Amino acid sequence: MNLPQRSLTVDVLPVARGADKPAAEVGTVEGKPLPAPMRIASLLVGKEANLMWESVARGSKVPPHQHDDHESIVYLISGAQRLWIDGKEYEARAGDAWVHERGIEHSSEALEDCVQIEFKTPATRTW
Numbered sequence: 001m002n003l004p005q006r007s008l009t010v011d012v013l014p015v016a017r018g019a020d021k022p023a024a025e026v027g028t029v030e031g032k033p034l035p036a037p038m039r040i041a042s043l044l045v046g047k048e049a050n051l052m053w054e055s056v057a058r059g060s061k062v063p064p065h066q067h068d069d070h071e072s073i074v075y076l077i078s079g080a081q082r083l084w085i086d087g088k089e090y091e092a093r094a095g096d097a098w099v100h101e102r103g104i105e106h107s108s109e110a111l112e113d114c115v116q117i118e119f120k121t122p123a124t125r126t127w
Contacts, residue, residue, distance in 0.1 A: 006069070008045045008123045016044045018053065026127040029062055036060040040127055050123040056081070056114040064107040070124040072100040079114030083107075 023041040027034055039055040056079070064084070075097045083090040083098060085106045092098060100106045120126070 006125050008042065008050055008125050010047055010123070011045050018043055021053075023053065023055065024127075028127060030065040030067060030126050032063045032065055034060065034062065042125075045123050048123065049119060049121040052118045052120070054114075054116050054118055056108075056110045056116065058110050058113045060110045062108045064105050066103055066105045067100070067124070067126065068103050070120050070122055070126075071102050073119045074098055074100075075117045075119075077115040077117060078112075079116075080111040081114055082109045082111055 021041045023039040025037045026040050027037050041053045043051045078094045081092045086104045
Protein backbone atom coordinates (compact mmCIF):
# COMPACT_ATOMS: atom_id res chain seq x y z
CA MET A 1 0.00 0.00 0.00
CA ASN A 2 1.42 3.39 -1.00
CA LEU A 3 0.51 5.64 1.96
CA PRO A 4 1.66 9.19 2.63
CA GLN A 5 3.94 9.98 5.54
CA ARG A 6 1.88 8.96 8.61
CA SER A 7 3.51 11.07 11.30
CA LEU A 8 2.22 14.53 12.19
CA THR A 9 4.07 17.54 13.58
CA VAL A 10 3.16 18.25 17.20
CA ASP A 11 1.54 21.69 17.61
CA VAL A 12 3.73 24.26 19.36
CA LEU A 13 0.91 25.75 21.45
CA PRO A 14 -1.43 23.72 23.67
CA VAL A 15 -4.44 25.68 22.34
CA ALA A 16 -5.54 25.90 18.70
CA ARG A 17 -8.12 28.10 17.03
CA GLY A 18 -10.22 26.17 14.53
CA ALA A 19 -10.36 29.20 12.23
CA ASP A 20 -6.56 29.00 11.96
CA LYS A 21 -6.66 25.37 10.80
CA PRO A 22 -7.83 25.26 7.17
CA ALA A 23 -9.56 22.13 5.93
CA ALA A 24 -7.99 20.16 3.09
CA GLU A 25 -9.94 18.24 0.47
CA VAL A 26 -9.06 14.57 0.80
CA GLY A 27 -9.53 11.95 -1.91
CA THR A 28 -8.13 8.85 -0.16
CA VAL A 29 -8.27 7.23 3.28
CA GLU A 30 -5.69 4.59 4.21
CA GLY A 31 -4.55 4.60 0.58
CA LYS A 32 -8.03 3.74 -0.74
CA PRO A 33 -9.77 6.20 -3.07
CA LEU A 34 -12.96 7.88 -1.89
CA PRO A 35 -15.82 8.10 -4.43
CA ALA A 36 -16.41 11.69 -3.27
CA PRO A 37 -13.86 13.86 -1.46
CA MET A 38 -14.19 14.77 2.19
CA ARG A 39 -12.73 17.78 4.00
CA ILE A 40 -10.41 17.33 6.99
CA ALA A 41 -8.81 19.89 9.28
CA SER A 42 -6.26 18.65 11.79
CA LEU A 43 -7.27 20.83 14.74
CA LEU A 44 -4.65 19.87 17.29
CA VAL A 45 -1.75 17.40 17.31
CA GLY A 46 -0.22 16.28 20.60
CA LYS A 47 2.59 13.85 21.31
CA GLU A 48 0.16 10.92 21.61
CA ALA A 49 -3.02 11.91 19.71
CA ASN A 50 -4.59 14.19 17.12
CA LEU A 51 -8.02 15.80 16.92
CA MET A 52 -9.64 16.39 13.52
CA TRP A 53 -12.72 18.15 12.14
CA GLU A 54 -14.25 16.39 9.14
CA SER A 55 -16.99 17.23 6.65
CA VAL A 56 -18.50 14.35 4.69
CA ALA A 57 -20.96 14.95 1.83
CA ARG A 58 -24.21 13.00 1.60
CA GLY A 59 -23.70 9.82 -0.42
CA SER A 60 -19.98 9.68 0.25
CA LYS A 61 -18.68 6.22 1.10
CA VAL A 62 -15.50 5.32 2.94
CA PRO A 63 -14.44 1.89 1.62
CA PRO A 64 -13.75 -1.01 3.99
CA HIS A 65 -10.33 -0.68 5.60
CA GLN A 66 -8.52 -1.25 8.86
CA HIS A 67 -5.53 0.28 10.60
CA ASP A 68 -3.12 -1.61 12.77
CA ASP A 69 -1.21 1.43 14.04
CA HIS A 70 -3.92 3.54 15.71
CA GLU A 71 -7.40 3.68 17.20
CA SER A 72 -10.05 6.27 16.24
CA ILE A 73 -13.02 7.63 18.17
CA VAL A 74 -15.57 9.65 16.18
CA TYR A 75 -18.29 12.01 17.43
CA LEU A 76 -21.01 12.98 14.93
CA ILE A 77 -21.94 16.65 15.31
CA SER A 78 -24.53 16.74 12.53
CA GLY A 79 -25.97 14.44 9.87
CA ALA A 80 -26.42 10.68 9.74
CA GLN A 81 -24.19 7.79 8.69
CA ARG A 82 -24.49 4.08 8.11
CA LEU A 83 -21.52 2.33 9.69
CA TRP A 84 -20.08 -1.14 9.28
CA ILE A 85 -17.71 -2.06 12.11
CA ASP A 86 -16.31 -5.57 12.48
CA GLY A 87 -19.01 -7.03 10.22
CA LYS A 88 -21.96 -5.39 12.00
CA GLU A 89 -24.15 -2.58 10.64
CA TYR A 90 -25.09 0.50 12.69
CA GLU A 91 -26.80 3.81 12.02
CA ALA A 92 -25.36 6.92 13.68
CA ARG A 93 -27.14 10.25 14.12
CA ALA A 94 -25.99 13.61 15.47
CA GLY A 95 -24.80 13.15 19.06
CA ASP A 96 -23.66 9.54 18.54
CA ALA A 97 -20.06 8.33 18.85
CA TRP A 98 -18.20 5.18 17.79
CA VAL A 99 -14.75 3.61 17.95
CA HIS A 100 -12.55 1.93 15.33
CA GLU A 101 -10.19 -0.25 17.31
CA ARG A 102 -6.84 -1.30 15.88
CA GLY A 103 -7.13 -4.11 13.33
CA ILE A 104 -10.95 -3.94 13.03
CA GLU A 105 -12.35 -3.54 9.51
CA HIS A 106 -14.79 -0.65 9.15
CA SER A 107 -16.50 1.50 6.52
CA SER A 108 -19.24 4.10 6.31
CA GLU A 109 -21.77 5.86 4.10
CA ALA A 110 -23.04 9.39 4.72
CA LEU A 111 -26.85 9.32 4.66
CA GLU A 112 -26.89 13.13 5.03
CA ASP A 113 -24.23 15.84 4.90
CA CYS A 114 -22.17 15.23 8.05
CA VAL A 115 -19.79 17.10 10.31
CA GLN A 116 -17.79 15.05 12.78
CA ILE A 117 -14.86 15.20 15.16
CA GLU A 118 -12.31 12.38 15.08
CA PHE A 119 -9.69 11.61 17.72
CA LYS A 120 -6.80 9.32 16.75
CA THR A 121 -4.25 7.79 19.08
CA PRO A 122 -1.39 7.71 18.51
CA ALA A 123 -1.32 10.78 16.27
CA THR A 124 -1.54 9.35 12.75
CA ARG A 125 -2.06 10.85 9.28
CA THR A 126 -4.33 8.55 7.27
CA TRP A 127 -5.18 10.80 4.32
